[in-house]
Structure formats: C-alpha cells, structure tokens
Amino acid sequence: MQKRVGLKTLALKLGMDVSTVSRALRDDPRVKEATRRAVRELADELDYRPNAAARALRMGKSGRVAVLLSPPQQRFASPIFLELLSTLDQHLRDAGLSLAVFAARERAEEVDIVRQIVDERLADAIILGRTRKKDPRVALLLESGMPFVTFGQTDWQERHPMVEIDYAEAGRLAIRALHASASGPIDVLAAPEGLNFADNYVAGACAEAARLGLPEPTLHRIEMTEQAGEDVARKILAPHPQQPAFACIQDSLSFGVYRVAAAAGLIVGRDLTVFGGQNFPGSEHTAPPLSTFSTEDSHVAELLSKVMLRRLAVDGTPVDGTFEHHEIAPKLLLRQSHRLIERAPLTRTG
Amino acid sequence: MQKRVGLKTLALKLGMDVSTVSRALRDDPRVKEATRRAVRELADELDYRPNAAARALRMGKSGRVAVLLSPPQQRFASPIFLELLSTLDQHLRDAGLSLAVFAARERAEEVDIVRQIVDERLADAIILGRTRKKDPRVALLLESGMPFVTFGQTDWQERHPMVEIDYAEAGRLAIRALHASASGPIDVLAAPEGLNFADNYVAGACAEAARLGLPEPTLHRIEMTEQAGEDVARKILAPHPQQPAFACIQDSLSFGVYRVAAAAGLIVGRDLTVFGGQNFPGSEHTAPPLSTFSTEDSHVAELLSKVMLRRLAVDGTPVDGTFEHHEIAPKLLLRQSHRLIERAPLTRTG
DNA sequence: CCGGTCAATACAAACGTTTGGATTTTGTTC
DNA sequence: GAACAAAATCCAAACGTTTGTATTGACCGG
Numbered sequence: 001m002q003k004r005v006g007l008k009t010l011a012l013k014l015g016m017d018v019s020t021v022s023r024a025l026r027d028d029p030r031v032k033e034a035t036r037r038a039v040r041e042l043a044d045e046l047d048y049r050p051n052a053a054a055r056a057l058r059m060g061k062s063g064r065v066a067v068l069l070s071p072p073q074q075r076f077a078s079p080i081f082l083e084l085l086s087t088l089d090q091h092l093r094d095a096g097l098s099l100a101v102f103a104a105r106e107r108a109e110e111v112d113i114v115r116q117i118v119d120e121r122l123a124d125a126i127i128l129g130r131t132r133k134k135d136p137r138v139a140l141l142l143e144s145g146m147p148f149v150t151f152g153q154t155d156w157q158e159r160h161p162m163v164e165i166d167y168a169e170a171g172r173l174a175i176r177a178l179h180a181s182a183s184g185p186i187d188v189l190a191a192p193e194g195l196n197f198a199d200n201y202v203a204g205a206c207a208e209a210a211r212l213g214l215p216e217p218t219l220h221r222i223e224m225t226e227q228a229g230e231d232v233a234r235k236i237l238a239p240h241p242q243q244p245a246f247a248c249i250q251d252s253l254s255f256g257v258y259r260v261a262a263a264a265g266l267i268v269g270r271d272l273t274v275f276g277g278q279n280f281p282g283s284e285h286t287a288p289p290l291s292t293f294s295t296e297d298s299h300v301a302e303l304l305s306k307v308m309l310r311r312l313a314v315d316g317t318p319v320d321g322t323f324e325h326h327e328i329a330p331k332l333l334l335r336q337s338h339r340l341i342e343r344a345p346l347t348r349t350g
Numbered sequence: 351m352q353k354r355v356g357l358k359t360l361a362l363k364l365g366m367d368v369s370t371v372s373r374a375l376r377d378d379p380r381v382k383e384a385t386r387r388a389v390r391e392l393a394d395e396l397d398y399r400p401n402a403a404a405r406a407l408r409m410g411k412s413g414r415v416a417v418l419l420s421p422p423q424q425r426f427a428s429p430i431f432l433e434l435l436s437t438l439d440q441h442l443r444d445a446g447l448s449l450a451v452f453a454a455r456e457r458a459e460e461v462d463i464v465r466q467i468v469d470e471r472l473a474d475a476i477i478l479g480r481t482r483k484k485d486p487r488v489a490l491l492l493e494s495g496m497p498f499v500t501f502g503q504t505d506w507q508e509r510h511p512m513v514e515i516d517y518a519e520a521g522r523l524a525i526r527a528l529h530a531s532a533s534g535p536i537d538v539l540a541a542p543e544g545l546n547f548a549d550n551y552v553a554g555a556c557a558e559a560a561r562l563g564l565p566e567p568t569l570h571r572i573e574m575t576e577q578a579g580e581d582v583a584r585k586i587l588a589p590h591p592q593q594p595a596f597a598c599i600q601d602s603l604s605f606g607v608y609r610v611a612a613a614a615g616l617i618v619g620r621d622l623t624v625f626g627g628q629n630f631p632g633s634e635h636t637a638p639p640l641s642t643f644s645t646e647d648s649h650v651a652e653l654l655s656k657v658m659l660r661r662l663a664v665d666g667t668p669v670d671g672t673f674e675h676h677e678i679a680p681k682l683l684l685r686q687s688h689r690l691i692e693r694a695p696l697t698r699t700g
Numbered sequence: 701c702c703g704g705t706c707a708a709t710a711c712a713a714a715c716g717t718t719t720g721g722a723t724t725t726t727g728t729t730c
Numbered sequence: 731g732a733a734c735a736a737a738a739t740c741c742a743a744a745c746g747t748t749t750g751t752a753t754t755g756a757c758c759g760g
Contacts, residue, residue, distance in 0.1 A: 004716095006715095006716055006717085007716065007717065007718095008716075016739075016740080017739065017740045017741075018716085018717080018718095018740095019717095019718075019719075019739080019740065019741075019742090020738085020739055020740075022716095022717065022718060022719085023718090023719090023739095026718085028719095030737080030738070030739085031738070031739080032737080032738060032739090035738085035739090047469065049466065049469035049470045050470065050716080050717070051407070051470065051471060051715085051716050051717070052406075052412070052470045052471055052472055053403050053406035053407040053412060053471060053715085053716080053717095054407050054715070054716035054717040054718090054745090055716080055717055055718080056402075056403035056406070056407075056717095056745095057401070057403040057404050057406075057407050057715090057716085057717075057744095057745050057746065057747085058716080058717045058718050058719090058744075058745055059717080059718070059745085060745075062402070062403060064450075069432075069435065069436055069439075078432075081432055082419075082428075082431055082432050085419065085435075085451050085453060086419055086453040087453075089419075089451060089452055089453040090453060090455055093452075093463075098450060098452070098472060099450065099451045099452070099453075100414075100448060100449065100450055100451070101435050101439060101449045101450070101451045102439055102443075102448070102449070103435060103436040103437075103439040103440060103449075105440055113443075116399065119397065119399040120399045120400065120401065120402045121401060121402055121403060122402055122448060226631065251631070251632065252631055255631055255632055255634070255635055258635045259634065259635065262635075280630075280631055280632050281576065281601070281602055281605055281630055281631075281632065282601065282605055282630050282631060282632025282633050282635070282636060282640075283632050284605070284609065285605055285608040285609065285612075285632070285636040285637065286632060286635040286636055286637065287635065287636065287637030287638075288637075290632075354746095356745095356746055356747085357746065357747070357748095358746075366709075366710080367709070367710045367711075368710095368746085368747080368748095369709080369710070369711075369712090369747095369748080369749075370708085370709055370710075372746095372747065372748060372749085373709095373748090373749090376748085378749095380707080380708070380709085381708075381709080382707080382708060382709090385708085385709085400746080400747070401745085401746050401747070403745085403746080403747095404715090404745070404746035404747040404748090405746080405747055405748080406715095406747095407714095407715050407716065407717090407745090407746080407747075408714075408715055408746080408747045408748050408749090409715085409747080409748070410715075
C-alpha cells in the first residue's frame with residue numbers, strides 16, 4: 001500500500017520538472033535523447049503508470065470505447081457479442097484504450113444511456129448493434145459529434161462507418177432451401193419489426209418467394225427466444241398439419257419449433273420442415289440436423305474492431321468525407337431439416 | 351456542439367460559487383433547502399452531468415467495476431458471461447457506477463491486465479472467474495487492497511467474497527446418471543488441470559465412482575471446445591466400442607462426442623452414453639436428447655452483482671472480518687443420452 | 701450595543717496530467 | 731569574449747470536481 005508513483009515522484013527523484021518527465025515519456029522532440037533515456041529507465045524501474053483519470057480530464061478524452069448491448073440479453077440472445085467484446089478489447093488495449101460495456105434493460109433506455117455516455121464523457125466512441133432505419137441513438141450520436149460504428153444499416157449510414165450481415169441474402173437462402181421440397185405454406189419467424197436485420201431478412205424471404213412463384217409467406221415478428229418460437233409453432237401446428245415450412249431467423253426459434261413438434265408427435269422432415277439461422281452449437285446434432293446459415297462471428301468481430309480503430313485514428317471525418325461500409329455474406333449450411341424425406345428412417349443421418 | 355455545461359456554468363448563472371453548487375447537488379446538509387432546490391432546478395433544465403474524469407481524479411475512484419474475461423473466449427465458451435455483463439451493468443448503473451471489460455488472449459496476460467487495472471486505477475473493483483487454487487491474480491489483488499469478487503474458489507477465499515457453482519456435485523450427478531445403466535468404462539472430459547471448477551468436477555466424479563464401486567474413470571483434461579471433444583471421442587471410440595460412457599463438463603464437448611459417434615455409425619444410447627453440462631440451447635433436441643445439468647445463469651449473474659455491490663458499499667473489510675460466500679447447486683436434467691436403450695426406436699423421444 | 705454563536709456561503713487547494721510560454725543553458729560566430 | 735540563436739528545461743495554468751477552512755451576515759443573550 002505504498003504511495004502511488006506519479007510524474008511528481010519521478011521528477012523529484014530525477015531532479016527535473018514534471019513537464020520534462022511528461023514530455024520525455026510521450027516522445028516529445030523537445031527533450032534531449034539522454035534525459036529521455038534516463039526518464040524511461042526510472043519509469044520502468046518504478047513501474048510508473050499514468051493515472052487514467054488525470055489524463056482523461058486534461059485531454060478531454062476518456063480513452064475508452066463503449067459497446068452498447070441491446071435488450072433482450074438473455075442467455076444466448078446474440079452469440080456474437082461475447083466474441084466482439086473479447087476481440088475488441090484486445091485491439092483496444094494494443095492502442096492504449098479500454099473497453100466499457102453498457103447494457104440496457106429495454107429499448108427506451110438505450111437512448112438515455114447513449115446520452116449519458118456523451119454527456120458524462122464516459123467514452124470517446126461507441127459501437128452499437130441492432131440498428132433501426134431511423135435509429136434515435138444514431139441521430140443523437142450524429143448530433144453530438146461522437147465517433148461511432150454501427151453493426152447494421154441506418155438511414156444515415158453515409159455519415160458513419162458500418163458493418164452488416166447480409167440478412168436479405170439469409171432470407172433468400174432460407175426460402176430457396178425450403179423450396180427444394182416445397183411443401184405447404186411458409187412461415188417466417190423473424191425478430192420484431194423495425195429492427196433492420198430482421199426487416200431485411202423478411203424482405204429477402206418475401207422477394208425470393210415471389211421470384212419462385214410461391215404463395216406469400218406468413219410473417220411472425222417475435223422476440224428471438226425459444227419460448228416465442230414455441231408459441232408460434234403451436235399456433236401453426238395445431239390446426240392443419242399440412243407440412244408447413246418454417247424459416248427462422250435464429251436457431252433458438254427453430255429449437256422452439258422442434259420442441260412443439262416433438263410434443264405433438266410430429267416429425268421434422270416428414271410433417272414439417274425447418275430452416276434456422278446463426279448455427280448455434282448443437283444445431284448440427286438435432287434430430288434431424290438443422291439446416292441453417294452461419295455468420296462467422298470471429299470475422300465480424302475482427303472487422304468491427306478494425307473499423308473502429310481506423311475511425312478513431314483519423315480524428316474527425318475522413319478526408320474524402322466517406323465512411324467504411326462492409327457487408328458480410330451468410331454461409332449456407334444445408335443439413336436435413338429443410339427438406340421432406342419420403343419415408344422416415346431418421347437414424348444415422350450424417 | 352455547444353460548450354459543455356459544468357459546475358462553473360451553473361454557478362455563474364445562479365450567482366453562487368461552484369462549491370455551493372457541488373454541495374447542493376450532493377445533498378450536503380450545509381446548503382439551505384431553498385438554494386438546493388434552485389440548483390437542482392437549473393441543473394435539470396440545463397441537463398447537467400458531472401464529468402466522470404474530473405470526479406474520478408478528485409475522489410481517487412474511477413467509478414467503474416471491471417470484469418476480466420478469461421481465455422479462451424471463442425463463440426460459446428462460457429455462456430454465462432454475457433448474462434453476467436448485462437445484469438451487472440444494470441445494477442452498477444443504478445449505483446452510479448459503470449462497467450469495464452478486459453479480455454485476455456492467454457492466461458499469462460491476465461495477471462498483467464490485473465496489474466494494469468490496479469496501477470492505472472482503471473477500476474475500483476474486479477470480478478474474475480475461472481479461478482485456480484493458488485491464483486496469481488488473486489494474490490496480486492489481495493496485495494493491492496483492491497476489492498474483488500471471484501467466481502470460483504481460491505486458497506485465500508476467507509479473505510474475499512466468492513460465488514461458485516458446486517461442480518463437485520455436478521461430477522457426482524454425471525456419474526450417478528451414467529451408472530444407472532452402467533455399461534462400459536467411464537471417460538471424464540473436463541477443462542484443463544488447475545482450473546478449480548474442473549478439478550472439483552473431476553474430484554466429484556471420481557469420488558462418486560469409487561462410492562458406487564465402479565472402476566476408476568479415465569480423465570481427459572482438455573479445452574472446452576467441440577473440437578477437443580471430438581479428438582478424445584475419436585481415440586476412445588475407434589478401438590473398442592464396448593459401450594463407453596462419457597461424462598462431459600460442458601455440452602460443447604458432448605456435441606463433439608455426438609459428431610464422432612455419428613460419423614462412425616455409432617448410436618448414442620445403444621453403443622455409448624453421454625452426460626453433458628451447462629444445458630446449451632439445442633441440447634434438448636439432439637438425437638437422443640442430451641442429459642445434462644444446468645446452472646441458472648441469471649441467478650448466478652444476479653448473485654455476483656449483488657455481492658459485488660455489497661462489497662463496495664462497506665469500504666474496507668466487513669466489520670466482522672468475514673466475506674460472503676455462495677455455493678450454487680447444479681440442477682439435474684435427465685433426458686435420454688445417459689442411458690442405454692435396448693432396442694433403438696429413436697423416434698419421438700419426448 | 702457588543703461579543704458570541706450559528707447558519708450559509710465563498711475562497712482556495714488539491715487530484716495528476718498536459719501544454720503554451722518564459723527562462724535558462726548550450727553552442728556558434730565574429 | 732560578447733552577442734545571438736537554438737536547444738533544453740522549467741514555470742504555471744488548465745481540465746472539472748470535491749472538500750477543509752475562512753468569511754460573511756443574522757440572530758441572540760447580556
């Protein structure tokens with residue numbers, strides 16, 4: 001519990017002024033090479049670390065990047081976030097920054113949190129996901145001038161960097177897969193209306209259905225939980241089991257469908273078909289194995305981190321006034337659940 | 351982009367000194383009720399927010415709590431962390447604090463990160479998981495005097511608060527379940543040696559096997575990835591398929607076993623049995639449904655958050671010199687994979 | 701009406717760093 | 731060796747709070 005070692009301590013021991021010590025450590029050309037070395041040496045020896053708060057106050061920058069976790073955040077809600085946090089922190093640390101996390105309980109709270117971050121200077125930049133077209137969080141950030149990167153499109157995306165997954169393509173993939181043994185009506189299970197990625201998914205799915213001459217799919221905009229998936233499945237499966245096809249935006253929803261089907265004595269691949277999303281662990285081993293798409297979380301995390309760091313490097317708008325945009329294609333994983341199998345062997349499906 | 355509103359602005363507009371304004375906002379009994387109201391009003395109107403850095407500098411406290419994410423942090427490595435972050439941030443925000451996250455690439459880096467947090471005052475307290483008996487991070491924290499809560503036991507746990515999951519019980523649960531139709535030799539797949547929760551699991555499993563008069567299980571200390579599970583399963587299943595039983599500390603490992611079995615044409619429940627852990631989404635729908643245990647992430651997260659807040663409330667050691675300890679019992683989820691089924695119907699297993 | 705008490709507020713220092721400008725030291729040139 | 735430029739260093743202010751102490755004014759008893 002000995003006294004903290006600050007610039008003052010170093011300066012005292014070296015017989016110079018704190019300002020010189022400070023400049024020496026920051027490689028200011030004004031200090032002589034020799035003194036710089038001396039300072040460095042002592043700083044290393046005493047294990048000097050600059051006080052983050054003092055620096056933040058003086059420089060008007062917190063040295064932190066915030067990640068906003070959107071609700072709902074139950075157990076496996078968005079598998080990518082943990083990977084994002086981990087990857088991002090590693091990159092930030094290399095750049096001398098650190099990571100702050102904010103989690104909102106409900107959507108309304110999100111904009112308050114953003115405002116708080118801006119006003120109290122809790123971070124120098126923000127990453128936010130689950131965007132909407134006219135996202136109030138984005139509007140606020142644009143107005144405040146704080147740098148940010150979105151994970152998902154917005155109506156103002158020409159004014160900020162963005163990374164997104166091509167959910168429209170995911171929707172097309174799902175319909176195309178289900179169409180292969182096109183059976184009964186198609187039900188699309190997607191996240192609530194307004195959420196951009198879900199809107200894209202639905203749009204892609206509908207467009208593809210139209211292109212293939214299929215009847216318009218029934219849309220269900222629900223929370224992405226197994227429970228919500230069950231609720232929808234129950235409604236669909238109860239009355240008329242005419243081999244419906246389920247396009248689910250996330251595997252968690254598919255699992256809900258599986259559960260209801262099992263309880264009702266229905267067999268996926270004979271009485272109904274299912275296509276999932278996000279390739280949750282375990283989805284490969286369900287009976288039958290779940291056809292789905294994957295989104296390469298580590299790649300997305302890496303990309304978001306890099307984009308954020310580049311955004312911070314240049315201060316202010318990039319010279320040519322444009323911002324980085326990246327679109328990531330979902331990868332199709334065709335297994336068994338998307339198609340009907342005449343007889344139901346159901347064992348040893350590779 | 352108008353100028354930031356600080357105490358100075360308020361004081362100027364109100365014609366008083368900043369100190370009075372500060373005290374008014376902090377409910378100091380020294381200010382008159384009337385002025386306090388006036389200050390409050392203007393502060394609300396101008397939407398005043400105290401500058402976090404300045405406060406941190408002055409008070410010597412950052413107002414943040416750090417969570418250390420242990421490696422490896424791939425996709426679904428530790429499902430609980432996201433829930434923890436979310437729950438924790440909500441509680442912290444209510445208390446006027448915020449959340450910082452640090453992710454280490456490798457174990458060696460973890461202690462450096464802790465040192466950095468302590469030295470640069472990046473946080474006022476830390477939560478760390480994946481503890482070891484003699485954990486160097488814990489040793490460092492004890493020495494520094496920074497408050498912290500561990501998720502898992504240590505050799506010094508009488509000196510800090512702790513929350514843990516009873517993994518010994520989980521090990522016993524697994525063996526007992528597998529014993530029901532006790533077939534061939536038992537293989538225990540657990541996380542690397544030294545990690546406390548894994549050591550407990552192994553100890554519990556071995557003790558239970560001994561108690562039941564079973565031959566000593568074979569131990570495999572591996573990373574908790576599907577890949578690692580596969581590697582072990584391949585070695586076991588290749589030579590002698592004498593109905594081995596797999597006790598896996600996490601479902602991800604079980605999934606690896608499932609995959610190898612499927613590829614080899616073996617059927618879980620006929621040629622081998624499996625018991626998992628952590629109840630991953632999808633584990634209910636595998637063929638056959640995976641028997642496992644669950645750990646109620648939301649409860650753990652809630653508990654850790656509460657303990658941390660209580661630890662911060664009292665500054666210094668609690669009066670009676672003891673710290674909170676909590677043990678959470680795993681919940682048994684008996685499905686199908688743990689037992690042998692004579693004939694292999696394998697359809698419609700509820 | 702004066703000394704004293706108390707409430708309410710103002711003053712000023714401090715937290716550890718960065719940075720513009722003043723000051724000292726060093727080196728060069730005549 | 732004096733004059734001057736350049737290099738190196740020091741001084742002091744500032745960032746926005748919090749908090750110990752000094753100051754002011756009001757009220758009271760004697």
